[in-house]
Amino acid sequence: MTKETNEKMSGDGWEPRIIAFLCNWCSYAGADLAGVSRIQYPPNVRVIRVPCSGRINPLFIVKALQTGADGVLVSGCHPGDCHYISGNLYARRKFALLKSLLEYVGIEPQRVHFSWVSAAEGARFAEILGKVIDSVRSVGPANKMIKKFEEVA
Amino acid sequence: MNQVEETLRQEVAKLLEDGTIDVFVGHEAASLPLKTSPCFVRSPKEVDRLVWNRICTSNLATYLPQLFKRPVGLKGEWTPPKVGVVAKGCDSRSIVGLIKEKQIPRDRLFIIGVGCEGMIDRHSVGRALGVVGLADAKVDGNSVQVIGTDGREKRIDIADVLAASCRECQHREAVLSNLTVGEAPSSAPEVSHYANVAEFESKSPQERWEHWVGELSRCIRCYACRQACPNCYCEECFAEETAPKWLGVTTDLSDVFVFHLGRAFHQAGRCVDCGACVAACPQGIDLRLLNQKINKDVEELFEAQVSLSLEEAEALSSFRMEDDQSFMTEP
């Protein structure tokens, strides 16, 4: 185990690190609305804005887990509201399979989350984030997929 | 020589003679027992190289896209060849997939469909022999007589060494062909479909993780699984991309996981379960257990089957408004 993970495991100081892939048109705007509405949400999330949930390559999620994210949230427009008509509906199929596959190989399902959040749902975004953080916290720091850079002699 | 083999050779000779095809892709005997090699026949004189038996394991669809690629550096006009191919059920489904993905042109393909009772898995024969090699083998009806390098003889039931994917195969005849050779295969036996996946799903998350840690630590990153797979025709695989760099070149488990998860996922809704990856793996990793999981999900969630017809859209290039959302935290 890396020094970093050790510290995270041992201390009470560990806070989950979550990567959120948010679509530009709905969920990112929703997160923005939460901000301008001064709705508090925990700072565990690092947001990556993407044009559409359909743009999200499932490898993004796998890669986030490999490079040290404890959890991933993917959020797009509600079905029917996609700026590109159906990007989120294609994405939904991919995500259903990916979530199932990750669980199948033994990665905790509590780490990977999907949601639909519209541009008007600032409060809902904060609420979902709270749930996601609790869920990731319940399984502790990620240690399965992470690539470690230990010294090899 | 069996009846199918004889008819196949005659038909191929005709097709080459009358110019219907320029090249035929089939199987020929390889030098080791219970092994065949792909064979490219360009003249009617060579048709005797073609064989048809219980060891025509490779999925020949893998070899097709390259034939339709314009040779690098060629100047001037170029017409793609007219290609004939012999296809089992699985080969034909891969061909359907490749046509739909525009990797091979239907109008330049002549498909000879052959019914298939399942192919012998060489690895299973090896396992039956233990630590010694396979010196000789003779297929005889429903059994195979093998001689180990230690000189010991053994008779093995073909049913016991069938490739796992053949055991579960539901499509023993070509789903797309210009011509069919031989008799229709006997109907597929009743097998509990996806039994291996269901059993694996019932294990605890820790057991599942440990299983894959064990399996994937065997991987030597030779990419035989990828190269043998008809669906893996990308000019540059994500595994070797450098910008972005998805994974490292090591056999560190983390890298191997990203490779195999990524590859399995790229097969989502496209894998016909031909078993080529399993047959090619020099380390005997059961990669089907990954791919079949996705196939099972595709079937259950989207009521879709992979590559059965040219008309139907593949699972991941279509959607329904009412698709399942139960996996979502907040739909």
Add this chain to the structure above:
Amino acid sequence: MLEMTLDKSKVQEFLRLLGQNRRLFAPVKDRMGTKFSEVADPSLVCLDGLNTNLSLKEVVFPQWETLYTFEEDQANEVKLAAQETLLFGARPCDARALELLDRVFTWEGIDDPYYLRRREKTCVVALACNTPGEACFCSSVGGSPVGEVGADALAFDLGKQLYLRALTERGEALLKEASTLTEKATEEDKQAVQQAAAEAEKQLQPVPIPEDLAALKESFDAEIWEDLGQKCLGCGTCAYVCPTCHCFDITDETKKGVGRRVRSWDSCAFSLFTLHGSGHNPRTTQAARYRQRVLHKFLYCPENFGEAFCVGCGRCITNCPAGLDLRAVLERLGSLAKVT
């Protein structure tokens, strides 16, 4: 040199004793036959298999290793210490492959410290073959089922006992460590060994190896490569299971300001093997890539190192998913040379 016998019932004890002060690698059972791996429990060692499915080059030339690490503009060397290692039960072809690899990693006076740190601490006890494997052809490429090259000691399976012969000082010192368990070899034992050796060599089918390098050079544009190239799937299996293939790639891996430079196996069968940064690829076809693999072994290596880089272990043949057989290729090349 020292010649002794070891009762087979004592093999485990023998290995336990020798494994006390060093890492012990030996064949163990595996789903693919046998594999060469580090063993903590000698009862797992299986000497009945022929070739292990993977070669043992990984022990001295691992699939990947860190060359150095870096932080921003500072590089940190990796420690080059290696433990004493015993490779027990390596087949003579694999032992000979180590001697060939030595030539590469010390080529023209340039020593590769990463390779040598492990190699110098490695002691090899080879186990002569009584029967050949399904694709063996060592005697056709200058080896022998009872060959001594690359080994520090050679063992023969005589049924009830193992006969052991020290070949180097290191091998002699090793065997002496376990002298309480062994007995001096008798004249009878030595005769049995000679008989076994003759028997083993007789069983191998000879493969004609094209030795006329000029003729091989001529084959560069031969049609045979097109024919083979269209079958070759372009995977790296042959190179990765080969005990003498040694091509590697060097890549950097970085993460938040720190990183490492990694050396890893590579294969000339991969289409990206020769891809230039410019996008140009001098080997555009699989035919050219397959030709490279064969000619590297049988033409360029003889030119550079004085010997073909093939020990006839047959792994590339048994493992090729396309059913390609190097022996058949060599035969075809040979007949080509005769015609031209």
